[in-house]
Amino acid sequence: MRKKLIGIAGGFALALSSSTSVLAQELTIFWAEWDPANYLQELVNEYEAETGVQVTVETTPWSDFQTKTFTELNAKGSAYDMVVGDSQWIGAASEAGHYVDMTEFFQKHNLTEVMAPATVKYYAEYPSDSGKYWSIPAEGDAVGWSYRKDWFEDPKEMEAFKAKYGYDLAPPATWAQMRDIAEFFHRPDEKRYGIAIYTDNSYDGLVMGVENAIFSYGGELGDYATYKVDGIINSEQNIKAVEMYRELYGFTPPGWAKTFFVENNQAITENLAAMSMNYFAFFPALVNEASNPNAAGTGFFANPAGPDGHQFAALGGQGISVISYSENKEESMKFLEWFIKDDVQKRWAELGGYTASAKVLESEEFQNATPYNKAFYETMFKVKDFWATPEYAELLIQMNQRLYPYITGGEGTAKDALDALAGDWNATFKKYNRVQ
Amino acid sequence: MATAVLTTLDPRSRAASRGMSDIAIRNLFIIPTIVFLIVFNIFPLLYSLGYSFTDFRASSSAPANFVGLQNYRDLLADPFIWNNFTITAKYVIVSVVGQVVVGFGVALLLNRDIPFKGLLTTLLLLPMMLSMAVVGLFWKLLYDPSFGIINYAFGLGTFEWLSNPDMALYAVALTDIWMWSPFVMLLSLAGLSAVPKHLYEAAAIDRAGSLYTFFRITLPLVAPILMIAIIFRTMEAFKTFDLAYILTSQPTTEVISIRLYKMAFQEWQTGMSCALAYIVLIMVLAITNIYVKYLNKVKER
Numbered sequence: 001m002r003k004k005l006i007g008i009a010g011g012f013a014l015a016l017s018s019s020t021s022v023l024a025q026e027l028t029i030f031w032a033e034w035d036p037a038n039y040l041q042e043l044v045n046e047y048e049a050e051t052g053v054q055v056t057v058e059t060t061p062w063s064d065f066q067t068k069t070f071t072e073l074n075a076k077g078s079a080y081d082m083v084v085g086d087s088q089w090i091g092a093a094s095e096a097g098h099y100v101d102m103t104e105f106f107q108k109h110n111l112t113e114v115m116a117p118a119t120v121k122y123y124a125e126y127p128s129d130s131g132k133y134w135s136i137p138a139e140g141d142a143v144g145w146s147y148r149k150d151w152f153e154d155p156k157e158m159e160a161f162k163a164k165y166g167y168d169l170a171p172p173a174t175w176a177q178m179r180d181i182a183e184f185f186h187r188p189d190e191k192r193y194g195i196a197i198y199t200d201n202s203y204d205g206l207v208m209g210v211e212n213a214i215f216s217y218g219g220e221l222g223d224y225a226t227y228k229v230d231g232i233i234n235s236e237q238n239i240k241a242v243e244m245y246r247e248l249y250g251f252t253p254p255g256w257a258k259t260f261f262v263e264n265n266q267a268i269t270e271n272l273a274a275m276s277m278n279y280f281a282f283f284p285a286l287v288n289e290a291s292n293p294n295a296a297g298t299g300f301f302a303n304p305a306g307p308d309g310h311q312f313a314a315l316g317g318q319g320i321s322v323i324s325y326s327e328n329k330e331e332s333m334k335f336l337e338w339f340i341k342d343d344v345q346k347r348w349a350e351l352g353g354y355t356a357s358a359k360v361l362e363s364e365e366f367q368n369a370t371p372y373n374k375a376f377y378e379t380m381f382k383v384k385d386f387w388a389t390p391e392y393a394e395l396l397i398q399m400n401q402r403l404y405p406y407i408t409g410g411e412g413t414a415k416d417a418l419d420a421l422a423g424d425w426n427a428t429f430k431k432y433n434r435v436q
Numbered sequence: 437m438a439t440a441v442l443t444t445l446d447p448r449s450r451a452a453s454r455g456m457s458d459i460a461i462r463n464l465f466i467i468p469t470i471v472f473l474i475v476f477n478i479f480p481l482l483y484s485l486g487y488s489f490t491d492f493r494a495s496s497s498a499p500a501n502f503v504g505l506q507n508y509r510d511l512l513a514d515p516f517i518w519n520n521f522t523i524t525a526k527y528v529i530v531s532v533v534g535q536v537v538v539g540f541g542v543a544l545l546l547n548r549d550i551p552f553k554g555l556l557t558t559l560l561l562l563p564m565m566l567s568m569a570v571v572g573l574f575w576k577l578l579y580d581p582s583f584g585i586i587n588y589a590f591g592l593g594t595f596e597w598l599s600n601p602d603m604a605l606y607a608v609a610l611t612d613i614w615m616w617s618p619f620v621m622l623l624s625l626a627g628l629s630a631v632p633k634h635l636y637e638a639a640a641i642d643r644a645g646s647l648y649t650f651f652r653i654t655l656p657l658v659a660p661i662l663m664i665a666i667i668f669r670t671m672e673a674f675k676t677f678d679l680a681y682i683l684t685s686q687p688t689t690e691v692i693s694i695r696l697y698k699m700a701f702q703e704w705q706t707g708m709s710c711a712l713a714y715i716v717l718i719m720v721l722a723i724t725n726i727y728v729k730y731l732n733k734v735k736e737r
Binding site: 257 | 580
């Protein structure tokens with residue numbers, strides 16, 4: 001009996017020792033399920049070929065990416081070594097000690113210069129302007145627009161548009177023009193509609209969409225340094241911007257009340273809408289004939305300017321962070337050193353990833369590689385983002401609760417909704433002692 | 437009494453030959469279950485009760501502070517939470533009434549000699565065997581205003597089932613009725629087949645009308661089992677999450693468990709969400725208790 005036990009224990013010990021030695025050669029990166037994650041897997045396969053370290057990109061659908069990540073982090077789990085986390089998570093993840101401090105790594109590799117400034121500010125630094133960094137900008141992203149070039153360039157349409165609105169039909173330079181064009185193409189009898197916008201309120205879809213209007217109208221969500229929101233989130237500009245978003249909702253296809261990136265690309269591929277809002281990360285699918293039968297007739301433009309000439313876009317994209325509970329932190333750092341190399345960043349862009357490397361972004365080669373890369377480059381230097389405080393999720397849900405009924409249901413007014421939101425946010429900041 | 441139920445161990449059995457008593461065998465079977473229940477049910481229940489009096493957040497490393505009844509006070513004073521409860525109540529009423537009417541109706545139709553009765557019953561039971569998430573996903577397609585088959589079949593044009601804030605909750609309830617009416621039907625059918633035939637014969641001799649027979653014989657005799665179906669369905673409808681979450685994101689369909697999920701796993705307000713979970717638990721217990729009292733009354737008759 002004793003011999004048997006010793007045998008079993010020995011077997012276990014052998015299995016454990018051999019499995020840990022294998023583990024050191026394996027790294028797991030957690031990300032959401034979308035095309036860029038597949039591109040990243042292709043990229044890291046090259047790392048394996050170079051070093052022998054196997055890197056796996058594990059994914060989960062967007063809708064539970066946040067929940068799954070934080071469940072793992074809060075449980076101090078070591079299942080993932082790195083996470084390509086959303087920009088607004090930095091506050092929550094750094095204050096709770098989930099992310100490894102990357103400030104030294106940043107300084108050593110001079111990343112504030114190497115990466116585009118907006119990506120450093122929003123994906124890596126927390127608190128704002130503190131000089132403390134928590135992630136390496138990995139997938140730059142922002143909201144842009146695709147449009148039906150073939151519809152826009154149809155001579156009959158151009159003539160009719162000019163007769164009705166008094167100016168030429170072209171990709172809109174302002175939100176007011178975008179509204180006119182949406183109205184012009186909105187023809188429910190022909191099953192053609194004006195515009196596709198984000199309306200999904202289960203995570204940050206609707207809020208991102210509205211942010212595009214707010215930022216370009218010259219508005220802000222609040223003062224990120226002092227947490228002041230009164231008179232900022234409910235400013236005149238923001239009221240006008242939200243009213244404009246509500247107006248655009250009137251020109252969307254039927255049933256457009258829980259839509260995000262999938263539906264908005266479908267609006268173009270299924271001949272539903274003339275213009276469609278989406279992250280640049282989803283544009284590769286639109287120039288691909290296999291996934292978009294209208295690929296030849298699809299064009300792109302950057303988020304238009306507001307009435308006073310301001311032009312900004314809502315930031316998407318993520319930085320890559322090392323998880324504090326990982327058993328392979330050193331190996332992860334080595335991987336990141338490889339990842340930030342110029343030639344790797346260039347390769348990342350070639351595979352379809354949106355590099356944040358300033359050098360690659362500025363290169364002619366990158367800007368001419370696709371029909372939307374130039375718009376992407378321009379946009380990445382004028383992006384703004386949501387709050388990154390640890391309680392951002394509450395702020396997000398409150399914004400959804402206040403705006404969604406007005407935008408999709410026409411309940412109340414934009415002013416009422418934003419005033420109420422200012423009240424909610426004030427109460428939340430008070431609760432967490434951000435303001436007195 | 438207990439000893440009358442417990443049979444003693446057969447002295448020739450292997451367990452007895454190893455010197456185990458019947459009490460030991462009984463404990464061997466019961467103790468693991470009890471331990472399992474305590475570890476996975478009772479302990480978390482009490483632990484979360486403790487958390488409900490704190491400002492604990494599972495997402496932060498900050499220690500939990502005792503806040504007394506503050507969470508309960510905040511929740512019960514929050515108009516959004518009351519709105520969630522109103523939506524849940526509306527959903528429970530529409531969905532359970534619908535299931536009872538449809539389920540009991542179909543059971544009455546099936547409770548006679550018809551060809552292929554067994555096959556028909558089995559086919560009718562299919563919806564409740566599907567996964568909630570799958571049902572949600574394909575009803576979303578059925579309801580689609582552009583290509584959904586429901587609008588096409590009924591000639592409703594581009595009627596917006598799920599994007600219309602006034603309609604969305606009914607659309608979710610309709611899906612729930614489709615899915616769970618078979619459950620009510622199954623229990624009703626069991627109740628109906630247990631009604632003694634001679635009662636109907638006696639009623640026929642007395643020339644009682646069909647309505648009279650239904651209200652004086654059928655319904656009272658099926659009532660207890662129907663009540664059990666209603667209790668189960670009410671509890672389930674009160675806790676509903678999957679269907680509403682998948683089908684639509686209208687604020688008018690945000691039932692209490694969706695709010696609870698967001699509070700616990702998106703906002704990570706662990707203390708507050710424990711308090712809300714307790715409020716929901718107390719409500720479900722109270723409603724079930726009322727039903728059980730009524731059930732006992734029905735049984736006494």
